[in-house]
Amino acid sequence: MAALISRVGKRLRRIIQRPGSIELTRYEPLVPAIEKLEDELAKLSDAELTERAAELREGGKSGDDELIEICALGREAARRALDERAFDVQLLGAIGLLTGHVVQMDTGEGKTLAGALAAAGYALRGKRVHVVTVNDYLARRDAEWMKPIYDLLGVSVGWIEPSHSREERKQAYASEVTYGAVAEIGFDVLRDRLVTNVDDLVQGEPEIAIVDEADSVLVDEARVPLVMAGSIDHTDADEEVANIVRRLRLGLHYETDSDGRNAWMTDAGASVVAKSLGIEVDDLFNEAASDRLPAVNVALHAHALLTRDVDYIVRDGKVQLINAARGRVAELQRWPDGLQAAVEAKEQVAATDRGEILDSITVQALLARYPDVAGMTGTAVAVAEQLREFYKLEVAVIPPNTENVREDQADRIFASPSQKLRAIEEEIRKVHETGRPILVGTQDVAESEELAEKLAKVDLECVVLNARNDAEEASIIADAGKKGAVTVSTQMAGRGTDIRLGGKDGAGREEVAELGGLHVIGTARYPSSRLDGQLRGRSGRQGDPGSAVFFASLNDELVLSNAPDIPEGINTDENGEITADAAHRQIDHAQRVAEGVDLEIHRNTWRYTRLIERQRGDLLKHRDEVLRTALAAEGLETDEPEKYKELAEKVDDSAKVEQICREVLLYHIDQLWSDHLAYLTDVRESIHLRALARETPLDEFHRAAIPEFHKIIPEAAARAAKTLVEAEITDDGIDLADAGVRRANTTWTYLVHDNPFDSDFEQTLKKVRSLIKRK
Numbered sequence: 001m002a003a004l005i006s007r008v009g010k011r012l013r014r015i016i017q018r019p020g021s022i023e024l025t026r027y028e029p030l031v032p033a034i035e036k037l038e039d040e041l042a043k044l045s046d047a048e049l050t051e052r053a054a055e056l057r058e059g060g061k062s063g064d065d066e067l068i069e070i071c072a073l074g075r076e077a078a079r080r081a082l083d084e085r086a087f088d089v090q091l092l093g094a095i096g097l098l099t100g101h102v103v104q105m106d107t108g109e110g111k112t113l114a115g116a117l118a119a120a121g122y123a124l125r126g127k128r129v130h131v132v133t134v135n136d137y138l139a140r141r142d143a144e145w146m147k148p149i150y151d152l153l154g155v156s157v158g159w160i161e162p163s164h165s166r167e168e169r170k171q172a173y174a175s176e177v178t179y180g181a182v183a184e185i186g187f188d189v190l191r192d193r194l195v196t197n198v199d200d201l202v203q204g205e206p207e208i209a210i211v212d213e214a215d216s217v218l219v220d221e222a223r224v225p226l227v228m229a230g231s232i233d234h235t236d237a238d239e240e241v242a243n244i245v246r247r248l249r250l251g252l253h254y255e256t257d258s259d260g261r262n263a264w265m266t267d268a269g270a271s272v273v274a275k276s277l278g279i280e281v282d283d284l285f286n287e288a289a290s291d292r293l294p295a296v297n298v299a300l301h302a303h304a305l306l307t308r309d310v311d312y313i314v315r316d317g318k319v320q321l322i323n324a325a326r327g328r329v330a331e332l333q334r335w336p337d338g339l340q341a342a343v344e345a346k347e348q349v350a351a352t353d354r355g356e357i358l359d360s361i362t363v364q365a366l367l368a369r370y371p372d373v374a375g376m377t378g379t380a381v382a383v384a385e386q387l388r389e390f391y392k393l394e395v396a397v398i399p400p401n402t403e404n405v406r407e408d409q410a411d412r413i414f415a416s417p418s419q420k421l422r423a424i425e426e427e428i429r430k431v432h433e434t435g436r437p438i439l440v441g442t443q444d445v446a447e448s449e450e451l452a453e454k455l456a457k458v459d460l461e462c463v464v465l466n467a468r469n470d471a472e473e474a475s476i477i478a479d480a481g482k483k484g485a486v487t488v489s490t491q492m493a494g495r496g497t498d499i500r501l502g503g504k505d506g507a508g509r510e511e512v513a514e515l516g517g518l519h520v521i522g523t524a525r526y527p528s529s530r531l532d533g534q535l536r537g538r539s540g541r542q543g544d545p546g547s548a549v550f551f552a553s554l555n556d557e558l559v560l561s562n563a564p565d566i567p568e569g570i571n572t573d574e575n576g577e578i579t580a581d582a583a584h585r586q587i588d589h590a591q592r593v594a595e596g597v598d599l600e601i602h603r604n605t606w607r608y609t610r611l612i613e614r615q616r617g618d619l620l621k622h623r624d625e626v627l628r629t630a631l632a633a634e635g636l637e638t639d640e641p642e643k644y645k646e647l648a649e650k651v652d653d654s655a656k657v658e659q660i661c662r663e664v665l666l667y668h669i670d671q672l673w674s675d676h677l678a679y680l681t682d683v684r685e686s687i688h689l690r691a692l693a694r695e696t697p698l699d700e701f702h703r704a705a706i707p708e709f710h711k712i713i714p715e716a717a718a719r720a721a722k723t724l725v726e727a728e729i730t731d732d733g734i735d736l737a738d739a740g741v742r743r744a745n746t747t748w749t750y751l752v753h754d755n756p757f758d759s760d761f762e763q764t765l766k767k768v769r770s771l772i773k774r775k
Contacts, residue, residue: 022101022394022395022396023396023397024092024095024096024101024396024398027064027067027092027095027096027099028092030064030067030068030071030091030095031088031091031092033064033068034068034071034072034075034091037068037069037072038072038075038076041072041073041076042076044076046080046152049073049076049077049080049152049153050152050153050154051154052073053073053077053124053152053153053154053155054154056069056070056073056124056125057124057125057126066125067095067098067099067121070094070098070117070120070121070124071086071091071094071095071117071121073153074086074091074094074116074117074120074121074149074153075091075117077120077148077149077152077153078113078116078117078149080152081148081149081151081152082113082145082148082149084113086110086113086114086117087109087110087401088401089105089109089398089399089400089401090105090109090110090113090114090117090401091114091117092398093105093109093110093111093114093115093118093376093398094114094115094117094118094121096374096396096398097114097115097118097210097374097375097376098118098121098122098374100372100373100374100393101374101393101394101395101396102211102214102215102218102374102375102376102377102380102387102393102394102395102396103374103375103376103377103380103395103396103397103398104376104377104378104379104380104381104395104396104397104398105376105377105378105398105400106378106400106404106537106541107378107498107534107537107538107541108498108537108541108542109378109398109400109401109542110401111212111376111377111378112142112145112146112212113146113149114376115131115142115210115212115376116131116142116146116149116150117149118210118374119131119155119177119208119210120149120150120153120155120177122208122210123150123155123176123177124153124155127207127208127372128176128177128178128204128207128208129176129177129178129207129208129209129210130178130179130180130185130206130208130209130210130370131143131177131178131179131180131210131212132180132181132182132185132209132210132211132212132217132367133179133180133181133182133212133213134181134182134212134213134216134217135181136161136162136181136184138181138212139159139160139161139179139180139181139184140159140161140179142179142212143157143158143159143177143179144159150177155176155177156174156175156176156177157175157176157177157178157179158171158172158173158174158175158177158178158179159172159178159179159180160172160173160178160179160180160181160184160185160188161180161181161184162184166200166202169188169202170202173188173202173203173204174204182211182217182221182363182366183226183749185366186226186361186363186366187226187228187749188202188203189203189361189366189369190226190227190228190358190359190360190361190749191228191747191749193228193359193620193623194228194358194359194670194743194747195627196627196659196662196663196666196667197627197659198627198628206369206370206371207370207371207372208370208371208372208373208374209367209370209372209373209374210374210375210376211367211373211374211375211376212375212376212377213377214375214376214377214380214387215377215379215380215382215383215387215530216377217363217367217375218363218364218367218375218383218386218387218390218391218393219383219386219387219602220528221363222362222363222364222390222602222606223362223363223364223601223602223605223606223609224362224363225360225361225362226360226361226362226363226366226749227357227359227360227749228357228358228359228360228747228748228749229356229357229358229744229747229748229749230356230358230743230744230747238292238295238299238345239345240277241277241292241295241296241299242299242302242303242342242345242346244272244273244276244277244296244299245273245296245299245300245302245303246303246346247272248265248269248272248273248300248303250304252266252268252269253265253266253268253269253272254266254269254300254304256304256305260305260561261305262305263300263301263304263305264300265296265300270284270285273296277292279292284296294338295342298338298339298342299342299345299346301339301342302339302342302343302345302346303346306343307446308347308446309444309445309446309449310322310444310445310446312343313329313445314347314349315329317349317350318349318350318352319340319343319344319347319349321334321335322444322445334352340352353748356674356678356744357674357677357678358670358674358744358747359616359670359673359674359677360677361613361616362605362609364390364606364609365609365613367391368391368613373391373393374393375393378533378534378537379530379533379534379537380395380397381395381397382528382529382530382533383530386599386602390602390606400542400543401542401543402542402543403543404540404543405540405543405544405545405546406517406536406539406540406544406545406546406547406548407546407547407548408536408547408548408549409547409548409549410549410584411525411549411550411551411552411584411587412549412550412551412552412577413551413552413553413554413577413578413579413583413584413587414551414552414553414554414572414575414576414577414578415553415554415555415572415576415578416553416555416576417553417555417556419553419575419576419577420523420524420551420552420553420556420576421451421454421523422575423551423575423576423577424440424451424521424523424551425451425454425455425458425460427521427549427551428440428455428460428486428521429458429460431519432460432484432486434515434516435483435484435511435512435515436483436512436515436516436517436518436519437480437481437482437483437484437485437486437487437499437501437512437518437519438485438486438487438518438519438520438521439480439487439489439499439518439519439520439521439535439538439539440462440486440487440488440489440520440521440522440523441489441490441491441520441521441522441523441535442466442488442489442490442523442524443490443523443524443526443557444466444490445466445490447523448464448465448466448488448489448490449464449466451488451523452464452488455486455488460486461486462486462487462488463476463479463480463485463486463487463488464487464488464489465477465487465488465489465490466489466490475504476489477489477498477499478498478499478500478503478504479503479504480499480518480538481499481500481501481502481503481512481518482502482503482508482512483502483508483511483512483515491526491531491534491535498541499518499538499539499541500541501513501517501518501541501544513544513545516545516546516547517539517540517544517545517546517547518538518539518540518544518546518547519539519546519547519548519549520535520536520538520539520546520547520548520549521548521549521550521551522535522536522548522549522550522551523551524550524551524552524553524556524557524558525550525552525556525558525587525590525591526558526591527558527591527594527595527598528591528594528595528598529591529595532550535548536548552587554566554570554578554583554586554587558587558590558591558594559586559587559590561590561594562589562590562591562593562594562597563586563589563590563593566586567582567583567586569582570582570583607698608684608698608701611701611702611705611706612677612680612705615676615705615709616673618709619669619673619709619712619713622669622713623666623669623670626662626665626666626669627662627666630658660724661720661724663741664720664723664724664741665716665717665720667720667741667743668715668716668717668719668720668723669712669713669716670743672712672715672716672719673712676708676709676712679708680701680705683701683704683705684701687700687701687704723739723740723741724739726739727739
């Protein structure tokens with residue numbers, strides 16, 4: 001009875017501390033059974049071990065017996081290949097992945113190995129697995145690192161990266177386990193959707209996805225669209241307008257709202273702009289100036305709302321966006337074309353090509369393609385409800401192999417950012433004198449460089465890791481645990497490298513451990529508690545000593561944007577530090593508000609994109625039939641019988657006319673889908689005003705989108721028939737280019753820096769408020 005009460009009490013404590021998560025206690029008895037097989041498997045030769053793994057492919061075991069065999073074989077393969085014997089908790093992590101969960105494992109607990117064992121297990125079940133990473137570096141590193149394990153288990157493995165050719169990608173996807181960054185996998189999906197020959201497809205049908213840094217990919221980046229675009233023309237930004245807007249001043253010529261998402265001209269600003277353009281003020285808002293006002297608005301957005309070294313950096317003559325969740329350059333990410341060009345004009349760099357969006361897919365929709373998804377991360381419990389709501393995934397918490405002894409100190413809160421910064425400098429100086437390594441997590445590039453400059457002035461040298469030098473991140477992070485090291489970094493999520501006490505080789509570990517281990521300092525609370533946890537988690541790895549403390553100010557951006565009404569009667573000491581509980585509650589409240597806003601944006605985005613994804617799925621089924629099925633002119637209808645006769649005479653039964661018919665029909669299907677996306681974008685941008693008429697914007701969006709979609713397939717067939725009837729026949733066949741069937745001569749992929757959707761009500765209020773203030 002006492003044992004039962006203890007178990008129940010333990011479970012209740014876990015539930016209270018980890019809401020939204022489940023336990024893997026049902027699988028804990030498997031660990032001793034796995035251990036019993038160790039001596040037996042150790043006696044096998046490498047070839048015999050591979051052969052025993054192959055027996056799993058034949059389906060000889062199932063249920064718990066299969067899980068035991070997979071984990072035992074994986075542990076033995078890791079011991080031989082990497083000289084690493086998987087911890088019991090790593091085996092539990094692998095079991096959690098193999099049973100379709102998102103497993104939470106602390107930083108440094110060996111997620112990479114657990115993921116590899118699970119991926120090999122799925123492969124031995126006959127499934128093709130994509131291990132989805134947050135960046136290209138980790139995809140290649142993990143695939144090469146884990147390859148010896150896969151080889152011993154007889155499982156093929158590959159990886160993809162941006163430099164890979166189509167053939168290299170096909171070869172990588174032909175492997176049983178393929179590692180790839182989420183963006184690269186998504187871009188390959190988009191490329192496959194535009195092929196006109198089945199032999200050009202690089203991906204097979206999606207089966208299993210194991211997502212590394214699952215909370216970052218499945219939640220933070222879920223609404224980010226991956227875009228395939230094609231060159232249509234080259235349009236430079238309006239440099240005249242950029243130069244005019246550059247002279248405008250906040251408070252006099254324009255205003256912004258409190259959350260920094262909207263900017264609008266005042267009467268004085270409109271007057272300056274109109275005079276500079278040589279037109280009357282009233283004409284600026286008339287149809288006669290319809291080509292100038294949008295340019296002014298987008299240039300104002302670039303000028304007023306986007307900040308260099310915070311939202312983007314300028315490097316190698318290019319504007320490169322910064323991923324706010326990671327504080328690093330977002331490769332191939334850009335704003336929608338007009339805004340991208342406006343920022344380029346603002347910074348006076350060469351404009352990049354713009355074009356027509358051919359197709360796009362959100363990260364959430366990309367992962368929804370997989371019948372089975374599992375994931376691993378260090379901070380999943382905080383988003384357990386979202387993972388359940390959007391993906392029907394449950395979080396399983398894996399206990400650490402060694403108890404965490406890190407000291408998490410209470411936040412230190414100051415009245416002003418300047419007082420906070422002085423306290424941070426003093427904290428760094430004091431801890432550095434002890435010899436302990438220090439990791440400082442900042443909010444953005446500008447802050448990291450400003451802090452580094454201030455430290456240099458008092459002879460405190462540091463290494464800076466931010467979006468400017470993220471190529472060297474692995475080596476910088478690996479040595480951040482050396483005695484006396486001071487590392488200043490932007491967001492640590494997705495860095496993928498552990499900080500070992502004593503440095504990457506661990507040679508000075510004991511000395512650093514005796515000093516107290518790594519000390520982590522946060523210069524402000526992040527908009528998400530998970531990001532706070534990821535920074536803290538860099539200290540205390542594998543039972544190491546360590547500590548973490550966050551500094552905050554009641555005038556930090558987090559507070560001003562989400563909870564600006566500061567309680568009265570909060571006193572400070574002579575250094576500006578606040579100890580009152582009310583200040584701590586205010587910071588916590590601001591963070592909860594920020595998390596709530598982000599969740600609502602996620603929900604609202606998904607409400608609108610679900611219909612688009614269903615329509616895309618239906619159209620892709622039809623497109624795939626066209627791609628794979630025999631097609632002849634008879635399948636293309638025309639309302640004019642005499643022209644149909646002419647068409648039939650042009651197109652014979654040869655395989656080459658066959659392909660011509662296919663290319664023509666696919667061209668029109670793809671073009672109409674591109675037009676449909678553009679139409680839906682226009683609808684989505686204007687739909688919020690329907691709320692003023694007490695209409696439900698989402699319902700109105702559906703009413704507009706559904707009838708238009710149903711026109712695509714019949715219209716594509718009609719256009720294809722017309723194209724073939726009117727096409728000129730030459731000795732080489734039908735001249736399709738002359739008939740207007742011209743695909744983009746250049747295509748490229750990029751991420752759109754998400755312009756988050758507020759709630760419909762908030763959007764409407766902002767538009768109305770903007771109109772009122774402009775009047």
